[in-house]
Amino acid sequence: MSPLTTPFPTTLDASSYQSPGGGALYAPLRDAIVATATAMGYDPSTMVEIGINWSDDLDPFGHVKNHAYGHFTTACNVRVFHSFETSLGTEKFDDFMHARGVGVLVRSSTTRWLRPVTFPNALIVAYHLTEVLPDRYFGITTIWSLRQQAMGAETSGYMVFFDHGKGKLADLLEMGGEFRDLYGCLVERMEREGKIAGKWEVKQSEKKEAKI
Secondary structure, three states: OOOOOOOOOOHHHHOHHHOOOOOHHHHHHHHHHHHHHHHOOOOHHHOEEEEOOHHHHEOOOOEEOOOHHHHHHHHHHHHHHHOOHHHHHHHHHHHHHOOOOEEEEEEEEEEEEOOOOEOOOEEEEEEEEEEEEOOEEEEEEEEEEOOOOEEEEEEEEEEEEEEOOOOEEOOHHHHOHHHHHHHHHHHHHHHHHHHHHHHHHHHHHHHHHHHO
C-alpha cells in the first residue's frame, strides 16, 4: 500500500465502507474529499462514491486495474446526464436516455493514472465542466482515493449531442425549446464552476509562494 494510506484498527474496519451507511470511520475521509473537490469547482450534486470490490476491481498485483477506471468514470458521467432532466422535462429526458431523437455520445476520452489504488478502499468520482458549445461539452472527471486522500486518476474529454434519427450531431441552439434550455443551463454551470476553480487556483498559488 501507499505510505499515504490512512490506517485502520482492523481490516474489517478498513472495509467498512461496504457496510450500510458507509462506515463511520470513512465519514471524515469522505467529507474531506467532497469539500476539497467542491472547492476545486467539481459539482457536488453529481458526485459518486464507489467502493472497491476485491473480486472484480483488482489486477494480479493487487491494484485497481486500469479498465475499472472507465466504469468508475462512466458512473459519474451518467449522473451528469441525469442532471439534464431538469432542463429537458420528463418526456424528452426519457427519450434522451433511451437514444430516441437527441442523445449524447463520448467523442474523446483520455485518462491519466496518478497513483496506484488498492483494496480495501472507496473512491469519490466527480465531474468538472470546462467548456460548452452548442453541439458538445468538455470536462474533467477525477477519481479520489478516500484512504489516500488524493487523486488516483483523471479523465479529460468531451461529449457530443447526437441526433439518432438523422445520424448526425445535434446543435442544441438550433433544436430550440428544452434543448436550448439545456444549453443555457450547461453554460451557467460551466461559468459557476469556472469561478470556483479560479479561486482555488489563486489560493494554491498563494500557498506555494508562501513556502518559497
